[in-house]
Amino acid sequence: MLSVQNISKSFTIHHLKQTRTAIGGVSLHVDKGGFLGIVGKSGSGKSTILKSIYGTYKPDAGAIMYDSQEHGTVNILDISDYDLIRLRRTEIGYVSQxxxxxxxxxxxxxxxxxxxxxxxxxxxxxxxxxxxxxxxxxxxxxxxxxxxxxxxxxxxxxxxxxxxxxxPRLLLLDEPTASLDYDSKLKVREAISKLKANGTTLIGIFHDLDFMEGLCDHVYDMNEKAQQVI
Amino acid sequence: MSTHDNIALSVRGAGKFYGDRCNYCRNENNPLNNNICPYCRTVFAVDDVSFDLYKGEILGIVGESGSGKSTLMKMLYFDQERSAGEYYITGYAEGVPNVFTLSSQHRREIQNEILGMVYQNPVYGLKMDFSSMSNIAEKLIAAGSRNVGEMTAAGDHFLDKVNIPLDRKFEPPENFSGGMQQRVQIAKALSNYPPILLLDEVTTGLDVSVQADVLELIKEIQRELGISMIVVSHDLAIIRMLCDRTMVMLNGSVAEAGITDQILEDPKHHYTQQLVYSIL
Structure with missing residues (x-):
C-alpha cells in the first residue's frame, strides 16, 4: 500500500544560516489494511515522516510509493500539486495534534x-x-x-x-491520544479498531504504543531505524 | 491527472514593465537591482510570471507591498495592459487565443461574462452614489441581461447572500460601512455567476469579525458555485484558511509556489521563510 524508500529531509533556515537534518535514510512500508506505529523520542523526526507522506514536506531524497485507487502506484514526491490535492481529498487522511x-x-x-x-x-x-x-x-x-x-x-x-x-484508504495519525484522559483514549482506540476492521491502512505516532496493543501490527523505531513485526 | 480539462486559466511569462528597457535589461540573464534596471531605470513590476488556476480551486498570492500582486491581478482583469506574456482562459473560445492580445471589445466581453473582480478599495468596484441594486444591475446589463424582473431577483439574491439587509438595497454604498461596501462589491462581482473571481486584498482594513464574515462568504460561494478564485492577501492566516495552493511573489517574480501547507510549513525561499517566521 505504501512504501517509504530511503527518504531524508533537512531544513535550511536562510536567516540563521543553519541547516538541520530531521531524518536520514528512513525506509518503511505498510501493507493494505495494516497498522504501523512509529515510536521515538521528541525531535527524532516522527512527524517529519508523516508530513512527508502527506506531502507537506518534500524530502531531499528517496521515494514514497503509494498504491492509489485512482492513478495506480505513484511517487508522492513526484506527482503534481493537483493530483496530491485530489488524493488528500479522497484517499489520504491526516489527523494533526x-x-x-x-x-x-x-x-x-x-x-x-x-x-x-x-x-x-x-x-x-x-x-x-x-x-x-x-x-x-x-x-x-x-x-x-x-x-x-x-x-x-x-x-x-x-x-x-x-x-x-x-x-480514507490511508490514515496518518500524529499522536492522536496525546493529552487525552483515559476514557477519551479508549474512544480513539475503539475508533481506530473500527477503521482497521473496515480495511483502512493506518500509520500512527504514539507515545504510549502499549495502548495500541493488539491493534498495531508493525512498529518503526526511530532509534534503530528499523521496522519490526509486533 | 491534471490536464487541460481541469484548468480554468493559464498564464505564461506575463510581464509588466514601466520604462523603455535597454539592451542590458532586455537580456534576461543580466541581474536587476531588485526589479529595477540599473541602467535605464525600467521597473519590472511583474516579470515572467507563469501559473495555472484549476477549476474550483482557490489560489492564494502573497507577497510584500510592491511585489507585483495587484499589478498581476489588474493585468488579469485587463485594467492594465500587459508588456509581455500569454494568458488563456479555458471558458473563452476553448482556451485557444492569447486573450492578452484580443481587441478591447473582446476583452470587455470576458470581463463581463467570465471574470469577476473585487478590489481592495470598494471605490474602484462600485459606483458609490448609485443604489446597491443599480450597481448590480449595471454588471448584469453589461453581461447582456435586459429583463428588469430577473435583474432585481438576482440583486435580491446576492445582496441577501452577502447579508445586506434588503430594506437598504436602494441605498447607495456611500451610506454603508467599509465591511458592507465590500460585501456589496462581492455581490456585484458574483451577480452574473462568473466562473472566475479575482479578489485583491478584500479583507484588508476590515475588523476581524467582518473579516470572518467575508471569508465565510468566499468559502461558501466557492463551495456552492464551484467558482475558481485568485485571492491576493498579505495575511498568511487568511491564505491558510482559504487557499488550496499558494504563490509567493517577490520583486515581480514568483519566489515559490506550491500547496499551501507546503509553503507555510516547509518554506524554502529565504523571503517565504521571512514571511512565515514572522507570523505572530
Whole structure:
C-alpha cells in the first residue's frame, strides 16, 4: 500500500544560516489494511515522516510509493500539486495534534464540508457527518457550536471524526491520544479498531504504543531505524 | 491527472514593465537591482510570471507591498495592459487565443461574462452614489441581461447572500460601512455567476469579525458555485484558511509556489521563510 524508500529531509533556515537534518535514510512500508506505529523520542523526526507522506514536506531524497485507487502506484514526491490535492481529498487522511479551522464554522459544518469537498451530495454529507459526530460522542448540543470553544478531548475527537468520515484508504495519525484522559483514549482506540476492521491502512505516532496493543501490527523505531513485526 | 480539462486559466511569462528597457535589461540573464534596471531605470513590476488556476480551486498570492500582486491581478482583469506574456482562459473560445492580445471589445466581453473582480478599495468596484441594486444591475446589463424582473431577483439574491439587509438595497454604498461596501462589491462581482473571481486584498482594513464574515462568504460561494478564485492577501492566516495552493511573489517574480501547507510549513525561499517566521 505504501512504501517509504530511503527518504531524508533537512531544513535550511536562510536567516540563521543553519541547516538541520530531521531524518536520514528512513525506509518503511505498510501493507493494505495494516497498522504501523512509529515510536521515538521528541525531535527524532516522527512527524517529519508523516508530513512527508502527506506531502507537506518534500524530502531531499528517496521515494514514497503509494498504491492509489485512482492513478495506480505513484511517487508522492513526484506527482503534481493537483493530483496530491485530489488524493488528500479522497484517499489520504491526516489527523494533526491540533485542530485548525475556519473561525465561526460549527462542528457539524466542519465535518460536512470535508464530505462536500469529496463531492458527496449535501444531504448525504449531512447525514454521514451526524453519524460521525455521534460515533465519536460529540454531544448534539455541540453540533452547532464552534470548535474553538471545545475541550481538548472534544477537539481531538472532532478532528478524528473529520478525517475518518471520508473513510480514507490511508490514515496518518500524529499522536492522536496525546493529552487525552483515559476514557477519551479508549474512544480513539475503539475508533481506530473500527477503521482497521473496515480495511483502512493506518500509520500512527504514539507515545504510549502499549495502548495500541493488539491493534498495531508493525512498529518503526526511530532509534534503530528499523521496522519490526509486533 | 491534471490536464487541460481541469484548468480554468493559464498564464505564461506575463510581464509588466514601466520604462523603455535597454539592451542590458532586455537580456534576461543580466541581474536587476531588485526589479529595477540599473541602467535605464525600467521597473519590472511583474516579470515572467507563469501559473495555472484549476477549476474550483482557490489560489492564494502573497507577497510584500510592491511585489507585483495587484499589478498581476489588474493585468488579469485587463485594467492594465500587459508588456509581455500569454494568458488563456479555458471558458473563452476553448482556451485557444492569447486573450492578452484580443481587441478591447473582446476583452470587455470576458470581463463581463467570465471574470469577476473585487478590489481592495470598494471605490474602484462600485459606483458609490448609485443604489446597491443599480450597481448590480449595471454588471448584469453589461453581461447582456435586459429583463428588469430577473435583474432585481438576482440583486435580491446576492445582496441577501452577502447579508445586506434588503430594506437598504436602494441605498447607495456611500451610506454603508467599509465591511458592507465590500460585501456589496462581492455581490456585484458574483451577480452574473462568473466562473472566475479575482479578489485583491478584500479583507484588508476590515475588523476581524467582518473579516470572518467575508471569508465565510468566499468559502461558501466557492463551495456552492464551484467558482475558481485568485485571492491576493498579505495575511498568511487568511491564505491558510482559504487557499488550496499558494504563490509567493517577490520583486515581480514568483519566489515559490506550491500547496499551501507546503509553503507555510516547509518554506524554502529565504523571503517565504521571512514571511512565515514572522507570523505572530
Amino acid at each position: 491540533f485542530l485548525k479551522v475556519m473561525p465561526r464554522t460549527t462542528s457539524l459544518e466542519l465535518v460536512t464540508q470535508s464530505l462536500l469537498e469529496m463531492g458527496e451530495p449535501q444531504e448525504i454529507a449531512l447525514d454521514k457527518a451526524k453519524d460521525a459526530l455521534r460515533h465519536y460522542d460529540i454531544p448534539e448540543s455541540l453540533w452547532n457550536n464552534y470548535p474553538n470553544t471545545f475541550s481538548g478531548g472534544e477537539k481531538l475527537r472532532l478532528n478524528i471524526a473529520r478525517a475518518t468520515v471520508k473513510a
